[in-house]
Amino acid sequence: xxxxxxxxxxxxxxxxxxxxxxxxxxxxxxxxxxxxxxxxxxxxxxxxxxxxxxxxxxxxxxxxxxxxxxxxxxxxxxxxxxxxxxxxxxxxxxxxxxxxxxxxxxxxxxxxxxxxxxxxxxxxxxxxxxxxxxxxxxxxxxxxxxxxxxxxxxxxxxxxxxxxxxxxxxxxxxxxxxxxxxxxxxxxxxxxxxxxxxxxxxxxxxxxxxxxxxxxxxxxxxxxxxxxxxxxxxxxxxxxxxxxxxxxxxxxxxxxxxxxxxxxxxxxxxxxxxxxxxxxxxxxxxxxxxxxxxxxxxxxxxxx
Numbered sequence: 001x002x003x004x005x006x007x008x009x010x011x012x013x014x015x016x017x018x019x020x021x022x023x024x025x026x027x028x029x030x031x032x033x034x035x036x037x038x039x040x041x042x043x044x045x046x047x048x049x050x051x052x053x054x055x056x057x058x059x060x061x062x063x064x065x066x067x068x069x070x071x072x073x074x075x076x077x078x079x080x081x082x083x084x085x086x087x088x089x090x091x092x093x094x095x096x097x098x099x100x101x102x103x104x105x106x107x108x109x110x111x112x113x114x115x116x117x118x119x120x121x122x123x124x125x126x127x128x129x130x131x132x133x134x135x136x137x138x139x140x141x142x143x144x145x146x147x148x149x150x151x152x153x154x155x156x157x158x159x160x161x162x163x164x165x166x167x168x169x170x171x172x173x174x175x176x177x178x179x180x181x182x183x184x185x186x187x188x189x190x191x192x193x194x195x196x197x198x199x200x201x202x203x204x205x206x207x208x209x210x211x212x213x214x215x216x217x218x219x220x221x222x223x224x225x226x227x228x229x230x231x232x233x234x235x236x237x238x239x240x241x242x243x244x245x246x247x248x249x250x251x252x253x254x255x256x257x258x259x260x261x262x263x264x265x266x267x268x269x270x271x272x273x274x275x276x277x278x279x280x281x282x283x284x285x286x287x288x289x290x291x292x293x294x295x296x297x298x299x300x301x302x303x304x
Contacts, residue, residue: 096283103134
């Protein structure tokens with residue numbers, strides 16, 4: 001399984017950057033399966049996994065079961081494993097979670113990669129039979145990782161620290177708004193208690209119409225109903241209601257759009273995306289080991 005990276009070092013990439021950035025590259029293969037491994041990298045690790053899955057497939061083949069065919073779709077967003085006819089996605093392996101990729105020099109059909117599972121966080125080794133296209137698929141995954149890493153640095157990766165600060169400010173604003181609502185309710189309760197006290201202490205039978213009561217600051221108490229009604233216009237018709245703040249906010253506090261790690265500004269994200277950015281940062285920091293060589297670009301920004 002292990003061969004010198006120099007055999008591929010001088011080779012050019014198989015596809016244009018646009019093909020992997022704007023579309024995807026499809027490959028047909030047979031899926032031997034996946035198995036948990038202890039380490040995210042290492043030729044011995046994948047060699048043991050390949051042997052284990054090959055042995056399991058031989059047993060199933062002797063029982064009359066065929067190796068399932070799958071379609072691989074490789075792009076800067078990951079490696080998707082689909083059922084060829086229905087196009088149902090069986091596995092979606094994001095590139096920053098793929099840490100090792102290799103093909104077998106003795107068997108041109110077999111290639112494998114290790115990916116960290118998004119739910120269990122376990123390292124899984126996926127093994128395929130690709131009809132003598134193993135080397136090309138390995139190179140394509142390497143190129144996709146290269147492009148994704150560069151794009152991450154150019155967009156999301158550079159702004160990680162800024163995003164942390166903005167996310168903190170967003171949380172602070174939300175806390176202040178909640179506190180403000182609670183204070184309004186307390187003020188309203190105090191005004192109601194004061195009004196009840198004034199009525200109970202006034203002489204009986206000496207109740208005269210008065211102007212609206214004021215609070216301790218000589219201001220008319222706040223009433224939610226008063227904001228809903230407005231004086232009629234000169235022609236006797238009511239003006240259109242003023243839209244409430246709730247209708248103006250369609251998404252989050254800042255009207256953020258859905259998170260896209262490759263296309264987002266400094267504030268265009270929901271408050272919970274920081275964990276996603278941190279996860280991508282750590283994955284790209286680890287790099288993709290392609291046949292025993294760390295496939296990584298320049299170090300990440302020290303601010304990240």
